[in-house]
Structures are given as C-alpha cells and as structure tokens.
Amino acid sequence: MALIDLKGIYTAYEGGDKAVIKNLSLHVDQGEYVVIGGPNSAGKTTLLESMNGLVKITHGSASVCGLDVSRSADEVRKRVGYVIQNFYFDPFTPFTVEQVVMMGRFGRLGLLKQPSKQDYEAADRAIRRVGIEDLVHKTIGTLSGGQQQKTMIAHNLAKEPEVMMLDEPFSNLDFHAREYLQGVFKDLVRDGIPTLIVAHAFDGLPDIPIHLVVMNSGTITYDMNCTAGEVEDIIRKECKVNGRCSSR
Amino acid sequence: MLEPLIPNNVVCHALEAMIFVSIACSILGVIISRMALSSIGFTMSHAAFAGAAIGMFVGGNAQAAAIAFSMGVAALIGPISDKAKMAADATLGVLFAMSMAVAVFLISYMEYMGRGLSASALLFGDVISLYREEIYALAAVCGLSIIFVLAFYKEISAIMFNMKIAEAAGIRVKLVYYILLFIIALSVALSLNIVGGLLIFVLLVTPASIASQFCFNVKSMFVVAPVVALLVSIFGVWAGFEFTLPVAPLVALLLTAVFALSVMLSFKRRINTKIH
Structure with a gap:
C-alpha cells in the first residue's frame, strides 16, 4: 500500500526566482527503507518538508498516509515523524528529555486534551527504544549533540508515526550510535513503517533492500531498489553523470 | 476585593490594579521571553499608546481605542511575517516604529492645533485615579491569562521549546x-494607564528573566x-504611598534591582570546578 504518493510536484519558496522541487514524482510503500542522497542544495530537505506540508506545494498532487498534503497538512504532521536537521538548544533550555519526548504525542492528542496513561507509555517505549533511559531527567540543553539527536528521534517515535522521515539523523553520532539507530530504523521498517532518511554518510546501513532516491537540482535522477553496499557507488555515479558531486 | 483590609480606596485600587497587572504580564512574559519575542512587549505597548492617542484625537474613549489598535497590530504580526518572509522580531520592529510614529504625529498635531494632550499618563501610568470598572477589566484579563496557560x-510548552519542532x-x-x-494586546492596552506604555515592558520581561x-x-x-512580580508590586505600592513616590516607575526599578541580584546569585550559572 502506498503511504507516500507524489505526482509531478513543484515546490517554491516565496521570493525565490525558481522552483526548488521540479516535476518530482515518488511512490513509497509500507515497510520501505528509503535513502535519499545527492549533493548539497539538491532539494532533499525541501522534499521532506513538502511531504510534511511545511513547505507549500505549488503544482502536482501529494498524498501522505492517504491524505492530501495541501489540504490536510496539520493531520499529515500528526501522523508523520519528522526529525529536522540542525537544531540547537541552549544550556538553559528548561525542558527535560522526558518532557521533550512526551511533546511528540501532543499533536496527535489535539487541543485541550491532557496526556493519558497510554501517552506516557508510548513516550516511555520511545525512550527505551532509542536507549536514553539514563538521560530522562536531564535538561536537553546540557546534553551532547548526539544525545540531543537521539532525544529528537525518541520525540518522533513517541508519536507512533505511520511514516518516519529523518533529515541527516547521523550527523552528530559516533559509529556505535549510528549502528544502534540503524537497528532501530530496521525495526520500524519490519513493523511496516516506511522510513525515509536523508544522509551524506552511508556506513552501517542495514542489510535490507534499500529504496534509493538520488536527487539533483530539485529532481530525482535515480529511483530504484539496491543493496546497502551499492548505495554510495550509485550516488557517486549519479552525481558525476549530472555534473555535481556531494561535499563528501 | 481588598477593601476590608485597606480602608483607603486609592491605595486599595492601586494595589489591586498592580496585583492583576503584574500577574497577567509576568505569566505572558514567561512565554514571550522563552520564545525570544520580548519585543512583543514594547510593540504592543506602543500600539496601545498610539491607539489611545487616536482615541483622544477623535474625542472618543482612549482605552477602547487602545484595545482596538493593539488588537489590530496583533492581528497584523502573523500575516506580515508570513507574507514578507520576515522574522517575527523584524515585523515587530516595523509595527513598533509605525505605532510610535502615529502616536507622536497625533500628539504633536494636537499641540500644534492648540488641543493640548498630556501624554505623560499614557507613557508613565497613573495608579491614583482608577475606576472600579478598570480593576474588574484587569481582573478579567488576569484570569484570561491564567486560563490560557492552563488550557x-x-x-x-512545545512552542516555547521550539516552534518548528512543535509545528512538525x-x-x-x-x-x-x-x-x-x-x-x-488586551493585557497591555488595559494596563496602559496604570503602568504606562514605557514601563509595561518591564513587567512583561523582567519577572520571567x-x-x-x-x-x-x-x-x-x-x-x-x-x-x-506580585511581591515586588505589593512592596512597590506600599513604598510608593508611604514615601510619596511614583508607584509604577518604582516597581520597575525594584524589579530591575531584583533581576541584577538574581543574576549575581543564580546557581544555574555556577560552574562545577570539583575534580572528584
């Protein structure tokens, strides 16, 4: 069953002189592990934000979790986990890891409703899944970049998402943490939750079929299944063919 | 409310007003200071100031005009930020300048036309001559602020943590x-003739800080x-009447002094230098 179905979408930022995403189509089924690669400014983050309704789709149709993204962006965001790229929390941020993870449930809960026992249990499961039980009472601003990254992944897992999207989730993580989280994402895929990852480093990818999407200048230049070992070579080749290479 | 305790009506009304203003503003201040939107305070106070000047210019109710104009400015902040793709802080700066220009223009024009307008009450506030209805309005807005935060x-809390993450x-x-x-907007407009347009910002930002x-x-x-905010306001009202000092500026100065002291004493800023 297609959980993501994009047909010829265009996305542009207000004031931009041209579309960032151009005539892009993508189809993602239940339980797919999708790696999105490509050079800087290829439109990878914009693609994720378009699917979340955070950036306006100007043309084409986009359906996520069976919902029209342009009409039901709020509802889509309640069902999609999205770990954003580059966040910073100052050391005085007055929120503990436990509170931040719980916030992942708030969208689904809706206005004026208080978290129930099930919500606390979901947050607790997310914390254990990511392995940050020992950090729950610490304030997020006092953690390392990697620990903050794990907290934000748990925040999105607490939502019990139908689709998981992660923008460079390994950027602050050491090799062990990367491997551990790849295991978490592999479990998500096994549970039928499609997981889309924008990445620049491809070591430690799980040994499952990978739906590889390579982007360049706002369009998809490669969209096929491959193995973990083939990912980096295909991306390098695609970048070379299209005349632009990733910074890594 | 406090009449049985304080027989002097003027002191009683001043204290009641300061209690409601300080609670409402400090609660809202916690939100805006965490969101790094402290400039909402001075933008709204100047919008209320401009609104009051418009009210006086047209010979209408200054406070009603202050509320209407602040509401209008509040309604413009979001759409202008979205449309112009500007940070909310920059939008607030533009609206602040516009409000100030409207107020100064009208006050100067009225002076020029011989219709003198004393702006000092609007700028610095006046806790002496308050009506019962004004206290009720402040109590209502204080209750509204508390209900808003509780509901x-x-x-x-999610927005205070990170607006983009909350949206996602x-x-x-x-x-x-x-x-x-x-x-x-409502809190600031109602507090304008009590604390004044220039000092309301202190009550919004300093207690939260x-x-x-x-x-x-x-x-x-x-x-x-x-x-x-409550303790400082109560002390400020008492000291103001006891020593014949202007209450609102005194409260503002006292809050600033408490802030300076709190920065010096804050254990959050201490660095643990223990080796073991």
Whole structure:
C-alpha cells in the first residue's frame, strides 16, 4: 500500500526566482527503507518538508498516509515523524528529555486534551527504544549533540508515526550510535513503517533492500531498489553523470 | 476585593490594579521571553499608546481605542511575517516604529492645533485615579491569562521549546500563537494607564528573566515569575504611598534591582570546578 504518493510536484519558496522541487514524482510503500542522497542544495530537505506540508506545494498532487498534503497538512504532521536537521538548544533550555519526548504525542492528542496513561507509555517505549533511559531527567540543553539527536528521534517515535522521515539523523553520532539507530530504523521498517532518511554518510546501513532516491537540482535522477553496499557507488555515479558531486 | 483590609480606596485600587497587572504580564512574559519575542512587549505597548492617542484625537474613549489598535497590530504580526518572509522580531520592529510614529504625529498635531494632550499618563501610568470598572477589566484579563496557560499548557510548552519542532509534531502552532498575541494586546492596552506604555515592558520581561535564573523547568517559571512580580508590586505600592513616590516607575526599578541580584546569585550559572 502506498503511504507516500507524489505526482509531478513543484515546490517554491516565496521570493525565490525558481522552483526548488521540479516535476518530482515518488511512490513509497509500507515497510520501505528509503535513502535519499545527492549533493548539497539538491532539494532533499525541501522534499521532506513538502511531504510534511511545511513547505507549500505549488503544482502536482501529494498524498501522505492517504491524505492530501495541501489540504490536510496539520493531520499529515500528526501522523508523520519528522526529525529536522540542525537544531540547537541552549544550556538553559528548561525542558527535560522526558518532557521533550512526551511533546511528540501532543499533536496527535489535539487541543485541550491532557496526556493519558497510554501517552506516557508510548513516550516511555520511545525512550527505551532509542536507549536514553539514563538521560530522562536531564535538561536537553546540557546534553551532547548526539544525545540531543537521539532525544529528537525518541520525540518522533513517541508519536507512533505511520511514516518516519529523518533529515541527516547521523550527523552528530559516533559509529556505535549510528549502528544502534540503524537497528532501530530496521525495526520500524519490519513493523511496516516506511522510513525515509536523508544522509551524506552511508556506513552501517542495514542489510535490507534499500529504496534509493538520488536527487539533483530539485529532481530525482535515480529511483530504484539496491543493496546497502551499492548505495554510495550509485550516488557517486549519479552525481558525476549530472555534473555535481556531494561535499563528501 | 481588598477593601476590608485597606480602608483607603486609592491605595486599595492601586494595589489591586498592580496585583492583576503584574500577574497577567509576568505569566505572558514567561512565554514571550522563552520564545525570544520580548519585543512583543514594547510593540504592543506602543500600539496601545498610539491607539489611545487616536482615541483622544477623535474625542472618543482612549482605552477602547487602545484595545482596538493593539488588537489590530496583533492581528497584523502573523500575516506580515508570513507574507514578507520576515522574522517575527523584524515585523515587530516595523509595527513598533509605525505605532510610535502615529502616536507622536497625533500628539504633536494636537499641540500644534492648540488641543493640548498630556501624554505623560499614557507613557508613565497613573495608579491614583482608577475606576472600579478598570480593576474588574484587569481582573478579567488576569484570569484570561491564567486560563490560557492552563488550557493550552502542553501546546505552549512545545512552542516555547521550539516552534518548528512543535509545528512538525502536528501542534496547531499558529492558533495558539495568535491567541497569545491577542491576550498580550488586551493585557497591555488595559494596563496602559496604570503602568504606562514605557514601563509595561518591564513587567512583561523582567519577572520571567528573574525566574529563568533559578528555574530548571517551565512549570516552576510560571509560578516563580508571577510570585516575584506580585511581591515586588505589593512592596512597590506600599513604598510608593508611604514615601510619596511614583508607584509604577518604582516597581520597575525594584524589579530591575531584583533581576541584577538574581543574576549575581543564580546557581544555574555556577560552574562545577570539583575534580572528584
């Protein structure tokens, strides 16, 4: 069953002189592990934000979790986990890891409703899944970049998402943490939750079929299944063919 | 409310007004200072100031005009930021300048036309001549601020944490943000002739800044900030009447002094130098 179905979408930022995403189509089924690669400014983050309704789709149709993204962006965001790229929390941020993870449930809960026992249990499961039980009472601003990254992944897992999207989730993580989280994402895929990852480093990818999407200048230049070992070579080749290479 | 305790009506009304203003503003201040939107305070106070000047210019009710104009400015902040793709802070700066220009223009014009307008009451406030209805209005807005925080606590805390992450989590960020702006506009407009357009900013920002020196979580900030504001306001009203000093500026100075002290004493800033 297609959980993501994009047909010829265009996305542009207000004031931009041209579309960032151009005539892009993508189809993602239940339980797919999708790696999105490509050079800087290829439109990878914009693609994720378009699917979340955070950036306006100007043309084409986009359906996520069976919902029209342009009409039901709020509802889509309640069902999609999205770990954003580059966040910073100052050391005085007055929120503990436990509170931040719980916030992942708030969208689904809706206005004026208080978290129930099930919500606390979901947050607790997310914390254990990511392995940050020992950090729950610490304030997020006092953690390392990697620990903050794990907290934000748990925040999105607490939502019990139908689709998981992660923008460079390994950027602050050491090799062990990367491997551990790849295991978490592999479990998500096994549970039928499609997981889309924008990445620049491809070591430690799980040994499952990978739906590889390579982007360049706002369009998809490669969209096929491959193995973990083939990912980096295909991306390098695609970048070379299209005349632009990733910074890594 | 406090008549049985304070027989002097003037002192009683001043104290009641300061209690409600300080609670409402300090609660809202916790939200805006965490969102790095402190400039909402001076933008709204100057919008209320401009609104009051318009009210006086047309010979109408200054306070009603102040509320209407602040509400209008509050309604413009979001759409202008979205449309112009500007940071909310920059939008606030533009609206602040516009409000100030409107107020100064009208006051100068009225002086030129021989219709003198004393802006000092609007700028610096006056706790001496308050009507019962004004106290009720302030009590209502204070209650509204508390209900707003209690009802939307989970959304407010998520927005205070990070607006983009809250939006990505499916929280209706814009709705809560607009309600916040309207309540701030209402609070500031109603407080204008008590604390004054220039000093209301102190009550919005300083108690929250004091609380942030000691509190490790948001819930305690929502308690500590109004308690500090309340204690300082009560002391300020007492000292103001006892020593014949202007109450609102005195409260502002006292709060600033408490803030300076709290920065010096804050244990959050201490660095643990122990080796073992």
